[in-house]
Structures are given as structure tokens and as C-alpha cells.
Amino acid sequence: MVVAYTRLFEPIKIGKVEIKNKIAMAPMGVLGLATQDGCFSxxxxxxxxxxxKGGTGLIITSVTKVDNEIERFKAGAVPVATVNPLHFIATAGELTERVHAYGTKIFLQLGMGFGxxxxxxxxxxxxxxxxxxxxxxxPSITCRELTTAEVETLVQRASEAAEIAVEAGFDGVEIHAMHEGYLLDQFTIALFNRRGDKYGGALEDRLTFPIEIVRAIKDRVGKDFPVVLRFSIKNYIKDWRQGGLPGENFQEKGRDVEEALAAAKxxxxxxxxGFDADAGSYDAWYWAHPPVYQKHGCYLPLTQRLKEVVKVPVIVAGRLExxxxxxxxxxxGQADMIAIGRGLLTDPYWVNKVMTGRSxxxxxxxxxxxxxxxxxxxGRPLSCTVNPACGREEEYAIDRAPEAKQVMVIGGGVAGMEAARVAALRGHRVSLYEKSDRLGGHVVEAAVPDFKADDGRLxxxxxxxLGELQVEIHLNQEVTPDFVQQQNPDAVIVATGSTPAIPDIAGINKDKVTTVSDLLLGKKQAGGRVVIIGGGLAGCETALWLAQQGKDVTIIEILDDLMRAGIPVPYMNRMMLLDLLKMNGVKWLTETSVLEVTDDGVTLISKTYQRSTLPADTVILAVGxxxxxxxxxxxxDKIPNLYLIGDSREPRNILAxxxxGYEVGRGI
Incomplete structure (x- = not known):
């Protein structure tokens, strides 16, 4: 076996702990998976x-609070090491024993609180x-200022939690977090820290809290037990609850790079x-949790600066899968170790696949x-859009079926492809039929903008x-009921997808009108002035794509805000897309409807029945x-074992x- 990526598979030491390769699992919250007494389920x-099992060298766990008295979370919200130490050691001890069997090291991430x-x-x-x-x-709720004694108690609890980690068999701890604007980070950022005691003031004083933590842990469990710090090199805070975009010129109100480098030393x-380094804050959450609109490797210019001033290992994540x-x-030399977060949710065997040349x-x-x-x-447990077994690995695994069946899948979008893949893994003989000349359904057009290239990778x-599983794929074949009955399969999965909705608007059939799908597929071209009817995710992403081409774009939305209908768009994705729309000059009118498409543009009517006109060369329909x-x-009523999945059941998102597809394919 020839390993193509030799640096990734070199061993590395953090303190005196040797790790078999340079790939870490980034810490991610095990939302909804903790027990009621704060232990690992x-x-x-x-x-x-x-x-x-997938080959990861170091696992850094979800945040585990060191105390639940000073900042009381509801039972089971997050793990807490000190609520029931004996049970925590028992459950975590089983975890470390099993992880160690695969040669993987594991650090427990300890959190002081959320603040x-x-x-x-x-x-x-x-x-x-x-x-x-x-x-x-x-913001209508004002936070209570912690007393000096309470902060000192948290320091003490951190050392107790580190001792519990040692007893449970962890190889080190990571302190959460002087990053993302959590409680510990709030102490270090002048914008949030107005204290007059030893924990406030100049930079050195604001660092007292994290300094006392590492010293207390080392005093309690020994200097050779590794303690890593989760560390944001730049907060990207433009103002309270306002983030700064990549390339945007703004005054940093949080921690800027120069202060971070001084703090790191x-x-x-x-x-x-060591430093587990990233960027961002809740005010700029699309940095701490980079969505599709962020570039892969978005933290690397920052960690390169950090490596110039510290000698201990620097770990970096940021879409590096x-x-x-x-x-x-x-x-x-931009980092010493690579942390992969969501890339290990989608594929836990990332490391072994890279090592064996199966990227x-x-x-x-x-x-x-x-x-x-x-x-x-x-309010639902952690999982993954493209890997439904994530967070329920054992109970939702794919097993071989007791009897191989003939399965017909009709529709080659992601629902149909997933059903076909899983059914084939079960050992069934699968035939997939797609009426167009390519697989992918609506994801084909969704992948057209540069910032959606990962959809194309999917x-x-x-x-x-599907090729390796030898699924029979039939393109350019529209399936009829007679054809299905002639084939007489044991199970039929209908994944025929959806078609763009066409609203009942005067002038909607004019040549200047097109759908998002046809525009992205190149069947129609947009003129210089564009009106998009519909401010959902598809309409907003299309607006950004066109604005980046220099088009004058206006979104018309009947609701009071963009991206508010249907399944919620995750906060960081929505905020970054809104900020990008503003930066790129996209305009939008909410609580407004289109009455008519005219030769010159569109006639609008507001919630208060005020009419207006808007010139447009192209009108794009993005109404679902x-x-x-x-x-x-x-x-x-003719076929047994008939299933309806994906958009053909109800148009939603890729996750649904x-x-x-996974559920039905697994159940046959």
C-alpha cells in the first residue's frame, strides 16, 4: 500500500502523548445524546x-461542563463531569477503553460555561x-455578573473535572473555550469584560481566568497531562450581534489577530x-461554524500567523475535509495537525479511505x-444530512438482508440514489430509472453556483x-405503470421528485419569465435587471449568484423576512447569506407580492395595498x-411494497x- 498523503500520516506529540497520525476529530456538541445526569450515553x-475505527488519530470530545450550579443547564442538555462523577467515569471509561483499542487517543473537552x-x-x-x-x-435579558468567588470556583471545578478525566482514561483535556465567545472567551474580550477585579482590565489581567485553569489542572494531575486550549485568532465582531465577512473592511470590536498573537505567547x-485554533464568535457565527459560503481552509491564513509565535502544536479545522x-x-507549515469536524460526521472512515487511496x-x-x-x-439529536446513521451508528447500521430481492427505484435524485445505494448494500438487485440524461434531480442545478460546488461533489x-455496487442505471427512460407491472419487481420505490411551482400571476407566461431551475441549467439567460419572486433559500442563493455576476437583483417576498418559510435555514447559513446579499448589493422587498409581469417589469402590491412598479429584464420564479x-x-392500488420518498412525497430539503431514501432502502 502506498500512502499518497505522507504528512497527514506522520505521528505527532502533544506534550508527551504520541498520536499515530495528524488527523483529529474536531470537538462538536453531542446535542441530545447526553444522559439526564450529564454522562455519555x-x-x-x-x-x-x-x-x-475509521482511523482518526485524536478524538476531541463534545464540550463537557465542569459545573452545573453557577450556570444551571437543564438536565441532559450537555454532559457535565461533576454532577455524577462515578457514573461519568463509568460511561466515559468504557468509551476510552474502546477508542484506545484502535490506537486512537482521546481528549475530553472541558467547558467553563456558555455565558x-x-x-x-x-x-x-x-x-x-x-x-x-x-x-x-x-438581548432583553441581562446576564448576571459572576462574582470573583464564583470564577475561582470554576477554576477549582476545572481541576476536579481534569482529575475525573484522568480516572476515566482520557489522554488529555481541551479547555473550552477561549473561542467562539463562550464564557471563558468573554472574560478575555474587552467588549464583554468590564470587571474591576483580578479577572478584568488589561489583556494580561483578562487572561487570568484561562491561566489559573491550566495551572490548577497541572498542579492537580501533573505537568505531563496535556492541556490544549480551543483558541480563536480573530473574532470577526463588527458590532453586537453583527459579524464581518471575508474580505470586508471593518473595525474589529472583539479580539483581533495582533492581540491574539500576544495572548498566545x-x-x-x-x-x-497546544492550541486548537479557529476564528469567529456567536456574533459572527458563520466563522466559528463555516457554512457552504465559506472557503475550504478558511482559517489557514490565521493559523500560519499563530505558528510564527508559538512552539507548541497548532491544530486547525475550518472545512479541511x-x-x-x-x-x-x-x-x-500552516498547522501541525488537521482537525476535521463535519467531514467525520459525513464519513467516519475518512482517514482510512485517504490512507488507502480511496478519496x-x-x-x-x-x-x-x-x-x-x-x-x-x-430540539433533535445530533446527526448528519448525508449520513443518517451519524449519532445512532449501531441501531441504524446497514445489515445484509436475509433474502435478496429485485428492487426498482424510479427517479435519480438524491432520494432515489440513496435508496438504491442502501438497498444494494443490503444485497438486493437494484435497478434505477431516470427520465432525464443525468442523475441528481434538483441538486444538479443547485450545484451550479461556485459556492455550491460541494453539492456537485456529493x-x-x-x-x-452506485457504480461500485453495480446498480443498474437507466437514463433517458420514463417509467410507465405498464412497464412497472411488466418488470414485476419485489419492491418499487417512487422518487419522481418535484416540478417548479408556477404562481397564478398575470403575464407569468411572458418570455422574460423563467424558473430558478431553468436559469441555473442554462435554459434561459438573465438580463441586467432581475426580479426574483420568492425569498426562500433557493431564491436568495440564486440572487447572490447573479449579483456576483454584476446583475442588478431585487427579491420580492410575501413574508416579513427572507428564508422564513418551511424548514428553518440554520442560523449561521442564513446570517452569512443575508450579509453576502447586502455586500453584493442585492435589494429585497418584504410583505410584498407581484400582481403582474409587464413588458417593462413587474407591478407590485404591498401589505398595505400600495401599488408600485419595478423595471426588470428577467423575472425568476423561486416560489417552491x-x-x-x-x-x-x-x-x-396495483403494486405491493410500493414506497413514495423525497420531493415526490413533499418538497423539502436534501436531508429529508x-x-x-436511507430508511426505505434499509427496510426492504
């Missing part, structure tokens, strides 16, 4: 063990902070054994956040997998899709399509 154990960024719905008490400042999610001197980019970052088989992350953080906002992955159930309805 069996699902959490299975989740991390799967990534160890101003704690969602009130998770709290059983008033939110706390370094000073009396507004809560991020509900002080913190290294205090005893930290593309192997070539990860290897290049190590070769260029084309890596299931890609599409940067949507729907399955990971988006599910947290819906489609290529499906084609690779209508399910195509014609074939299903023709078959429903893939998850239904």
Missing part, C-alpha cells in the same frame, strides 16, 4: 468508537457573564500544550448544517458508489416546488430526501 460511545451565548431555553437560571451584558439570543508560557488541502496545509469514496460534507447544528435548533460520490405523484397514484 451508549449512542455517544458508539459515535466516537466509529470514528476511531451570554447560553440559549435561555436551555437554562434553569438567569444567564451569567463576566459583566452585566445582554444575552445573545434574547502568554498562554503558552502559562503551560498550555478535502485531503489535498489538508496535506498542503501541513506541507506549508473518491469519501462522502462529502455539503456545508448545510441541517443535520448537525440545525437539528439542535429543532453527486459524484453517489455515481461512484410541487410534488410529482402521478406515477405513484397510478400504481398505489436522503433520510427517507
Amino acid at each position: 451508549k449512542r455517544v460511545v458508539d459515535y466516537y468508537v466509529e470514528r476511531a 451570554r451565548v447560553a440559549a435561555p431555553i436551555l437554562l434553569e437560571s438567569q444567564p451569567v457573564a463576566p459583566s452585566a451584558i445582554p444575552n445573545f439570543w434574547d 502568554i498562554l503558552e508560557g502559562a503551560g498550555y500544550d 478535502i485531503p489535498e488541502l489538508a496535506e498542503e496545509a501541513l506541507v506549508k 473518491k469514496n469519501i462522502r462529502p460534507c455539503i456545508g448545510c448544517h441541517d443535520g448537525c447544528l440545525g437539528r439542535g435548533f429543532l 453527486l459524484e460520490w453517489y455515481k461512484t458508489e 416546488f410541487a410534488a410529482d405523484q402521478r406515477l405513484y397514484n397510478a400504481l398505489r 430526501a436522503i433520510w427517507e
Whole structure:
């Protein structure tokens, strides 16, 4: 076996702990998977063990609070090491034993609290902070300022939690976090810290809290036990609850690069054994959790600066799941270790696939956040849009079927392809029929903008997998009810997708009118002045794409804000897209409808019945899709074992399509 990416697979030491390769699993919250007493559930154990089996060198766990008295979270919201230490050691001990069997090291991430960024719905008490400042999610709520004694208690609890980590078999701890604007970070940022005690004032004083933590841990468990710091090199805070975009010229109100570099040297001197570096804050959440609109490797220019001033290892994440980019970052000296977050949710075997030359088989992350953080906002457990088994690895695994069956899949969008893939993995004989000349459904057009290239990577992955599984693929073949009955399959999965909805508007049939789908597929071209009817995700992304081409774009939306209908767009994706629309000059009118498409443009009517006109060379329809159930309805009383999935059931998002395909394919 020849390993193509040699730097990725070199061992590395953090402190005196040697790690077998330079790939870490970035810390991500195990939302909804903690037990009621703050311990790791069996699902959490299975989740991390799967990534160890996949070859990951270092796993950094989800944030585990060191205390739940000073900032009281509701039971089970997040793990807490000190609520039931004996049970925590028992469950975490099983985790570390199993992970270690695969030669993987594992660090427990310890959190001091959330502070101003704690969602009130998770709290059983008033939110706390370094000073009396507004809560991020509900600015009408003022956070309670922590007393000096309470901060000292958190330092003590951190050392106790580190001792618990040692007892549970962890190889080190990571302190969460002087990053993303969590409680510890709030103490270090002057914007949030107005204290007059030893924890406030100049930079050195604002660093007292993280310095006391590392010293207390080293005093309690020994200087050789590694302590890494999660560390944001730049906050990108333009103002309260306002982030700064890549390339935007703004005054940093949080921690800028020069202050971060000065802080890093002080913190290294205090005893930290490494920096797990990134950028951002809740005010600029699209940096801390980079969505599809951020470039791959978005933190690398910052970590390159950090490496110039510290000697301890620097770990970096930031959409580095593309192997070539990860290897290049190590070769260029931009980092010492690569952390992969969502890329290990989509494919826990990322490491082994890269090592064995199977990079084309890596299931890609599409940067949507729907399955990971988006599910947290819906009150549902952590998972992944393109990997439905994430977070439920054992109970939702794909097993061989007791009997091989003939399965017909009708429709080659992501729902149909996923159903075909999973059914084939089960050992069934699968035939997939697609009426157009290519696979992918609406994802084909969605992948056209440069910033949606990862959607295209997903489609290529499906084609690779279906080819290797020997799924029979029939393109340019529209299936009829008679054809299905002639083939007489054991199971039929209808995934015929959806068609663009056409609103009942005067003039809608004019040549200047097109759908988002036809525009992106190149069937129609946009003129210089564009009106988009519909401010959902598809309309907004199309508006950005056209504005980046120099078009004058206006979005017309009947609701009171953009991207508010249907399944919620995850917060970081929505905020970055809105900010990008503003930066690129896109205009929008809310609570407004189009009455008529005219030769000159469109006639509008507002919520208060005020009419106006807007010139337009092109009018684009982005008002959603209508399910195509014609074939299903023709078959429903004639075919047993008939299933309806994806957009043909109800137009939604990629997550719904893939998850239904997985569920049905797994159930046959």
C-alpha cells in the first residue's frame, strides 16, 4: 500500500502523548445524546468508537461542563463531569477503553460555561457573564455578573473535572473555550469584560481566568497531562450581534489577530500544550461554524500567523475535509495537525479511505448544517444530512438482508440514489430509472453556483458508489405503470421528485419569465435587471449568484423576512447569506407580492395595498416546488411494497430526501 498523503500520516506529540497520525476529530456538541445526569450515553460511545475505527488519530470530545450550579443547564442538555462523577467515569471509561483499542487517543473537552451565548431555553437560571451584558439570543435579558468567588470556583471545578478525566482514561483535556465567545472567551474580550477585579482590565489581567485553569489542572494531575486550549485568532465582531465577512473592511470590536498573537505567547508560557485554533464568535457565527459560503481552509491564513509565535502544536479545522488541502496545509507549515469536524460526521472512515487511496469514496460534507447544528435548533439529536446513521451508528447500521430481492427505484435524485445505494448494500438487485440524461434531480442545478460546488461533489460520490455496487442505471427512460407491472419487481420505490411551482400571476407566461431551475441549467439567460419572486433559500442563493455576476437583483417576498418559510435555514447559513446579499448589493422587498409581469417589469402590491412598479429584464420564479405523484397514484392500488420518498412525497430539503431514501432502502 502506498500512502499518497505522507504528512497527514506522520505521528505527532502533544506534550508527551504520541498520536499515530495528524488527523483529529474536531470537538462538536453531542446535542441530545447526553444522559439526564450529564454522562455519555451508549449512542455517544458508539459515535466516537466509529470514528476511531475509521482511523482518526485524536478524538476531541463534545464540550463537557465542569459545573452545573453557577450556570444551571437543564438536565441532559450537555454532559457535565461533576454532577455524577462515578457514573461519568463509568460511561466515559468504557468509551476510552474502546477508542484506545484502535490506537486512537482521546481528549475530553472541558467547558467553563456558555455565558451570554447560553440559549435561555436551555437554562434553569438567569444567564451569567463576566459583566452585566445582554444575552445573545434574547438581548432583553441581562446576564448576571459572576462574582470573583464564583470564577475561582470554576477554576477549582476545572481541576476536579481534569482529575475525573484522568480516572476515566482520557489522554488529555481541551479547555473550552477561549473561542467562539463562550464564557471563558468573554472574560478575555474587552467588549464583554468590564470587571474591576483580578479577572478584568488589561489583556494580561483578562487572561487570568484561562491561566489559573491550566495551572490548577497541572498542579492537580501533573505537568505531563496535556492541556490544549480551543483558541480563536480573530473574532470577526463588527458590532453586537453583527459579524464581518471575508474580505470586508471593518473595525474589529472583539479580539483581533495582533492581540491574539500576544495572548498566545502568554498562554503558552502559562503551560498550555497546544492550541486548537479557529476564528469567529456567536456574533459572527458563520466563522466559528463555516457554512457552504465559506472557503475550504478558511482559517489557514490565521493559523500560519499563530505558528510564527508559538512552539507548541497548532491544530486547525475550518472545512479541511478535502485531503489535498489538508496535506498542503501541513506541507506549508500552516498547522501541525488537521482537525476535521463535519467531514467525520459525513464519513467516519475518512482517514482510512485517504490512507488507502480511496478519496473518491469519501462522502462529502455539503456545508448545510441541517443535520448537525440545525437539528439542535429543532430540539433533535445530533446527526448528519448525508449520513443518517451519524449519532445512532449501531441501531441504524446497514445489515445484509436475509433474502435478496429485485428492487426498482424510479427517479435519480438524491432520494432515489440513496435508496438504491442502501438497498444494494443490503444485497438486493437494484435497478434505477431516470427520465432525464443525468442523475441528481434538483441538486444538479443547485450545484451550479461556485459556492455550491460541494453539492456537485456529493453527486459524484453517489455515481461512484452506485457504480461500485453495480446498480443498474437507466437514463433517458420514463417509467410507465405498464412497464412497472411488466418488470414485476419485489419492491418499487417512487422518487419522481418535484416540478417548479408556477404562481397564478398575470403575464407569468411572458418570455422574460423563467424558473430558478431553468436559469441555473442554462435554459434561459438573465438580463441586467432581475426580479426574483420568492425569498426562500433557493431564491436568495440564486440572487447572490447573479449579483456576483454584476446583475442588478431585487427579491420580492410575501413574508416579513427572507428564508422564513418551511424548514428553518440554520442560523449561521442564513446570517452569512443575508450579509453576502447586502455586500453584493442585492435589494429585497418584504410583505410584498407581484400582481403582474409587464413588458417593462413587474407591478407590485404591498401589505398595505400600495401599488408600485419595478423595471426588470428577467423575472425568476423561486416560489417552491410541487410534488410529482402521478406515477405513484397510478400504481398505489396495483403494486405491493410500493414506497413514495423525497420531493415526490413533499418538497423539502436534501436531508429529508436522503433520510427517507436511507430508511426505505434499509427496510426492504
